[in-house]
Amino acid sequence: MDNGKSDDVFLSILDSAKNRFCRYGLKKTTMTEIARDIGLSKASLYYYFPNKEELFKEVVKEVYRTLLNEFEGLLSSSVPAEDLLHGYLEKRLIYFREFVHLSALSLESINSLKPVYARLFENFRKKEIRLVGEILAKGIAAQDFQNLDVAYFSDLFIAIFQGLRHNVIVKKDTVNITETEYSLLRKQYESAFNMFMKGIKK
Template structure:
């Protein structure tokens, strides 16, 4: 038997209370009760309250399901856009890539593409940011390994060189005059450079802690390390009219990397 206290306890829950309000509104419209929230009215029409409550839960579940479906679909489209844009930017650069081409690559209308990214510059920034995040995560993985610091530096340079080859057009943009870049791009590349310097500094600190490296000025040598290899990459780009690295040029750059690393290590090892 439903008691007054039991009824009060049931209607105190948010879901039942909402259902009760919905039911009371229906009662009011249909003149079932002169007092929408009277206990007698609720008891008499309790089955209808449960009916409203069940309907409410059904639609709530349906809404959540549809929301998840929309979010998953949006996430898939978002990743597809980034993948298409990355291929276009890496092959043709920022200036020669159009939003129409990116949308066409994945069967998306231009209007739909603008729903996700209002302009090409914003899309470019996201592609570069994702590339930077991926590379930095790989660097962090190297740093957390138990291999010696010298091998970590070698692994870092291998990954950095592969990234340069894949994103050669983006690296070319990085090396343009800072004044010709929008501030957002300049900050993007500068923040990445600072992150690289920080990670190299942590690698050097690890080598010092294991007594593989001399006690040195970590801030100075980590920035020097980054500047050396950035200069080698710059040298490849600045000599070319079109940014397409041949196998010969890439092999030469690898050798230069190895020679520069050997000279650097001789200067810091005990």
């Protein structure tokens, strides 16, 4: 590792933390639990991470990084822009189901979420927008899409689907998604996607 610390331990901490944070959220996960998971003492965690918040941020970043990498992977393939967008949505949906707790965290902000996390999410959102923007630009270059305002439409695209996701979380008291809700969301994604396509295709 960069700073000369064991990769193995570092990664196993990150892994246990990811599992717990994703299942129970930030507050309901303790450092002691994470430590126990990997058979270390709590003090050891502090050898690798300065504090809980940094560990959490690292987990979120890691999850985002993975997702963004998958997105990038999509982008490099030479399929039509429409399929890229569709592929992006598919991955976004799967990610949503797996990491609802991280997504729901952005909703906690209503009460009082640390601006630190707000910035994390905002960062990710910006990268998503840029990515969608690239896809849109690709579609325009290939004469598939109209010559539209890329910045605005990628923002709108993200907003529509984020909104649909919010609807799912908001009406619930617990952050657990049933199969029914998930498949309805997927259907809405599909319809909204088709409309969006009709709206921007040549």
